[in-house]
Amino acid sequence: MKHALSVTRQQNFAAWYQEVISEADLAEESGVRGCMVIRPWGYGIWERIQKLLDARIKAAGVDNCYFPLFIPLSYFEKEADHVEGFAKEMAVVTHHRLVGDGKGKLIPDPDSKLEEPLIVRPTSETVIGAAMARWVQSWRDLPLMVNQWANVVRWEMRTRMFLRTSEFLWQEGHTAHVDREDAMRETLRALEMYRQMAEDDCAMPVITGEKPENERFPGAVATYSIEAMMQDGKALQAGTSHYLGTGFAEAAGIKYQDKEGGQQFAHTTSWGMSTRMIGGVIMTHGDDDGLRCPPRIAPWQIVIVPMLRDSDEDEAVLEYCRALSRELGALEAFGEPVRVLLDTKATKAQVKRWSWVKKGAPIIVEVGPRDVAEGKAAVLRRDRLYKDDGKLNTAFTPKGDFVASAAKLLQDIQASLYAEAKARLDANIARDVSDLAAHFKGDEAKFAGWVEVQWARPSGAALDKIVEQLKALKLTMRNAPLDAAPADGACFFTGEPAVERILIGRTY
């Protein structure tokens, strides 16, 4: 069976990933170090993820706002833990003017040096904390829940498109509450929201759980994540939610008068999800012909390719396609109008078909003169592209039947992609491993899934030792699943009584 890509997942997963991104027109290198251009199909997927997640955010009563791109350097000095964790690789603005150097080149004008350098936000806890301190006076002002959709910059030495780029797009939610209980409720609500977004919208099954202490967001009291399993068995952290205690509130001065008239510090949370999710979608659903885009997040769910031959029949084919497009566009799937594209670009039908296969449009419909004559359409389900004999699995369907079943077909594809990924996740968490080195032997590219162990959750030097031990095997602890069975044995690492179960794996 010949595939649309030059490399398969089996041959070289990393090279396959890059080829999907390139061939599906998702993104490309920009010429600016570590920054990518997100192309229309990739950005269209991001817009879908945004739209669906934004509705969930709004439904929770969180208000969207916008905070400055620049953060004065001194803000990073206020919260020591935060400085240690973040104040390293960041883009620093030092001048505000360019001038000619007299030799035809431009240089930063030495006279425009800023008194205080500005940092391009790596995350916005500090600047949003300063605003919250202005906005919160009384318990009546709480909870205060805001979110922003923004670009952030973390200067990365080794970048990989979508997964780790110097600039990326994300949303960051920031909330302030009267007490630990209310803040923790919000932390877990956001986590559950991410789970739903990943599983229901992106068809990407995840494990929700708490990160171990060494993987916490700098300054957080507790960090939770959703972890997804990629097709190479590695974990992708696809969203995080942090309970920050009162540390950030104390640094920023977020105080409120309680009902008894006393002054209290607010308990804050933050939670974020980024364009990294698109990398997760590729590595969860892609196959050797490119991306398979879950219908809920596909910019176009059904693409109609007219087979034109510069002949007299072309107009009849186009007219038939336009009618089909109108009928499909009048349908609803997942509570929204079906998104249909009639691709009339001046390219050969064969080329178009494969470009939509690579992009992963859920349903591709080809219409030629014979289909018009017979009142049919050639329907290709992207998630089941080939028959057992290796031939394309095209269904020549009467037009009316196809229209009548199209919405259900989209729902089936969504469910089928999820089921496939869920089966893989469930089958590849080992719970009876006694020797990690043996289980994860071989090179890093070898599929080994994850291992769940019981542990005593030590901290300090005892934890450091475990982390080092795992690091030597290129492993990390992912999270302690919220719905894991209670611990009932000895700690895998120390032999002490275990208190919880935790997942271990290789990671992106």
Added chain:
Amino acid sequence: MKHALSVTRQQNFAAWYQEVISEADLAEESGVRGCMVIRPWGYGIWERIQKLLDARIKAAGVDNCYFPLFIPLSYFEKEADHVEGFAKEMAVVTHHRLVGDGKGKLIPDPDSKLEEPLIVRPTSETVIGAAMARWVQSWRDLPLMVNQWANVVRWEMRTRMFLRTSEFLWQEGHTAHVDREDAMRETLRALEMYRQMAEDDCAMPVITGEKPENERFPGAVATYSIEAMMQDGKALQAGTSHYLGTGFAEAAGIKYQDKEGGQQFAHTTSWGMSTRMIGGVIMTHGDDDGLRCPPRIAPWQIVIVPMLRDSDEDEAVLEYCRALSRELGALEAFGEPVRVLLDTKATKAQVKRWSWVKKGAPIIVEVGPRDVAEGKAAVLRRDRLYKDDGKLNTAFTPKGDFVASAAKLLQDIQASLYAEAKARLDANIARDVSDLAAHFKGDEAKFAGWVEVQWARPSGAALDKIVEQLKALKLTMRNAPLDAAPADGACFFTGEPAVERILIGRTY
């Protein structure tokens, strides 16, 4: 009549503008020089503008993408005109790491100095041009039409919220075409799209026209704008569309093979609209009680304020309000579900009412125990807040009647706000002025509207002279209206035969 703000438009328009922004929770100073925090109500308006404009952009076949925040300094050296015009006040990133200075402070790490400084994008022609050069090979690839929603930074010395801030949010459309004709068609399509967005969505009447040569975007062959008249008579340029000729394509190398096999440079356009539009909405529709938000762009179109008294009747009031909210939310206005908020915040009803008056919610509905008993609602139309006697213009309406008429009421408010602004615009363009100094005498705050004159459209030194002459009167040429009557007399400035009519006024 007592108003909700401490200063009226008449007393001090600039102070009134700032007070509306503050009291309506639209935005505030961030503590970061020249950057603002856009608060939920302000950002909600922006989201509405985005949503409505984005639908128009997509309907035109333009694809959303995302390009890097950072532009290498050398890109600005490629296009000489562009350098002269833009390469001045910009944020320059020179380092990529912070370190401690050993005295508890952070400083840019001298070892992390970038070989080539990066500029925070002031606009993206250069970086998008570089991408287009990669994407365009053949006439089949054209037109290539992309848009991005992004933040941009222009280091401004004097800032004013929404109108001129160092960082602002905007969309920038960039398109490439086979020839001048097709590019010009797109330039004018974008201009017409902005007119519709301003007039139909924001209820803000505008004049569409071509900017004079001295006001062109640096490097453009022709710049068009929409100009709106604020309540102080000043002009606000609220959107621009540029035909860039082949200059940017030559600088970036956007070449294509034409149908005959020859190599041609593409003709490009760019067009943008920003958060400045929100400033225009405030200064077009605001009154001495705050903002009046046109229903199409109001985050909430109807706000229900329950009058609670910590009594046994509260639950019945709330239940009545919830039912009303459901009924209103099931309606459609302007082809979308009506956006209804039941404001249950723990604040006094009186305070809430005035906070929604200041924010400009189009319809405010108060419900107390007596309304519940009588099956009524106290309906306040924000655009007609007072009766002739100065009392609040509250209509005690049977609930069913209100629900039945609510969608039409929203449409009436939208139309009425537009009609009021249109009458002001039409009444305040003088066409018979012979002495500009006399017409615009008095201080800058004095309302003088605009003047339309005929002119010969000179360039070079003759144009410079006119520009200087106007500048002495604090005046600028706004645009030459596309639908103005043909010129039929002598140039206002030179006495030569006039070729077109042009608007003159004070401006933001």
